[in-house]
Structure formats: C-alpha cells, structure tokens
Amino acid sequence: MNENLKIIENMNIKAFQNDLISWFEREQRDLPWRKDQDPYKVWVSEIMLQQTKVDTVIPYFLNFIEQFPSIDELATADEEKVLKAWEGLGYYSRVRNLHSAVKEVKEKYESKVPDTPKGISSLKGVGPYTAGAILSIAYGKPEPAVDGNVMRVLSRILSIWEDIAKPSTRKVFEEAVRLLISKENPSYFNQALMELGALICTPTSPSCLLCPVREHCHAFEEGTQTELPVKTRKKSVKHVDLVAGLIVNKEGKILIHKRPNKGLLADLWEFPNIEKSQLFHPRRVLEDFLLDEYKIETEIRTSSFAKIDHVFSHLTWEIEVFAGEMVGKVQETSTLKLVTAEELGEYAFPVSHQKIWKEYQQMI
DNA sequence: AAGGCGTGGGG
C-alpha cells in the first residue's frame, strides 16, 4: 500500500461509510441535478460545476436543460445558441467540448452516454474526475471521483501531506477512494465526500464539531485540520493593456467581431480591440488597427469614454474604450458583423465586453 | 509538468 495511506489500515471502513452516507441522506442540498439520475443531466451538471460554485451553476443548469433537454436536442442545436446559453459561465472550451462530445454520443453510441471508464473517458472534456462522477452518480459504478473537495477532505481524514497542486498527487487520492468507497452505494459515497467538503470540511475554518466523520479523522485528532491540505500557490498573473472601439455606422449599427476558435474566450464575440503600443496614442493604434485588419475607415472620438478593468485567473486586462463612426462601408463576414442594439443580445460576449456595452449605454 | 483557460464571491 502507498505510504500515504497507512491510516486506512486502522480505520473502521464500514462505520466510516455508514456515518458519511447517513449524513448525506439527512443533509444533502436540494439541487436541480439531483432530481433524477439521467446520465445526460449528470454530465451537463458536472461540466458546469468544474471550477464553478453551485450557486452560480443552478440558473445556468435550469436554463440549459430547458433549452436542450436531451442528448439529441443538444446534438442538433445551433452552436451560437449553445454558446449563448453558456455566456458568463466562463471556461468556454467546456461547452464547445460538451457540444462536440454529445454529437459523438448521438452518432457513435445511439445517444446513450457510455457507462465504461474507457468509453466515457474518450469523450472530449471528460477527464478523470468527470468520468468517475458520471460512472458513480448516473450508473452506480464504484469509481473514484476525485476533485478539490475530495482531496481536501481525505487529506485531513487520512493525514496526507502531499502537495495537492501537483498533478501526480491525484492518483494517491484515487487509490484511497478505491479502498474506502462503498460498493453498495458508490454514488452517495462520492457525492457525500464532495458535499462534506462544500458544507463542513471547508478550506478555512472547517466545522469539525458538526462533522459526521470526525471520529474517523486523523487531522481532527491531531488538531492539524487547518494546516491541510498542503497546496503550493501559483505565481502571479500578467497584465495586458488593450484599446477597444465601440464603432457604429450611419444607421447606428454596431461593429462586432468573433474571436478565434482557440485560446482565450474562443468563439465569443467582442468589440474590435488591439493591444496598446508604447509608441503611439491608443486612439491612433485603434484607428490603424481597424484600417489594416478590417479595411474600415473611422472617425474616432478624441477621448475615451471608459476604462474597463477585468481580472482572469491567469491575467488581467485594462481596456480603454473609444467611441467612433465608420466613414465608408464594411464587407461583413462570418466573423465581422454590423448589428443593431437589439441583435446584440443574440450573441455571446465575455463579461469584459458586456461591461463595455453597459458603460457605452450610460454614456449616450 | 506546468501553464492556459473565466467568473464571482469571501476573508
């Protein structure tokens, strides 16, 4: 056995499972994806919940399932509508992968979500955690579903001092779960570990006195619960200065651009923008960019109407925004459009550019 | 392995 898992040898595993699952049966939150075990809905919820809080996900989940109630309806849905349903949730590659994987399930598996580790893991956007979550929650299979909650909870119960920021550490916890998981109810066991992490065994100031498994917890016994888990923090973020244009034509239509299908905010729409230059005034940089890149002649106002600060997980933006008018005409393409203010609502924008639009409306 | 990839909320 792994040296990190010696505590398990002296655990009463049956009692641990029972205490944990009984607590979950009593205290679990009433969440929309817990209404049934439809593998499709479990799948959608697990993708949405990646790095995202329950409270944030709930309204998105309800709307998404209403719009796309089944594999077949999502598989045949218009890409732009699917992306719009994800607008504001972040990590947009999740929805692109989900849409693509759902199409694959429809074509290759007759619209039935695979129920084997190999099958489920082959789907785009389904990694080790999500595979285990779907297999255990939707299909009752005793597979580990190790997320941040599970690593935090088990690092405390089993006194595991490995750095959970290291990718290789997940395997230690998967092995632990394989030893601990209830074969009678793997679904509740996995969900209970995560629910415990969310409600009781929280990152800071865990509620040990309310914990249903504190008798089984080595960290509680030693008083080390606030020192665990060990997690090295990553380095600070870089900063980028942008200049953007809120450009309208003579009919008042607004110029928007679709971002590339890879990288940051892929496939989302934006107001034309470019990184600032040290050498030239932002207004001049924007003017040149619109002419060179889109062959658009513009008259840009002398002073900007807004400066938007936006923070991502790995970088920050400051966007200085200028209003302007097109002089001539544009050739519209699939990635460059002129739209009315009403039509803007049909396109998915990142939050940073939603801020631009709000500032513009206040200004005019 | 390590960095890219969003957003909103809490201490």
Place this chain on the structure above:
DNA sequence: TCCCCAAGCCT
C-alpha cells in the same frame, strides 16, 4: 485591495 477559492481539462 489583494489573494484565494470552486464538483478540472487540455496541451
């Protein structure tokens, strides 16, 4: 204000 977090995955 700043830093960290929240049911990770991909390259």
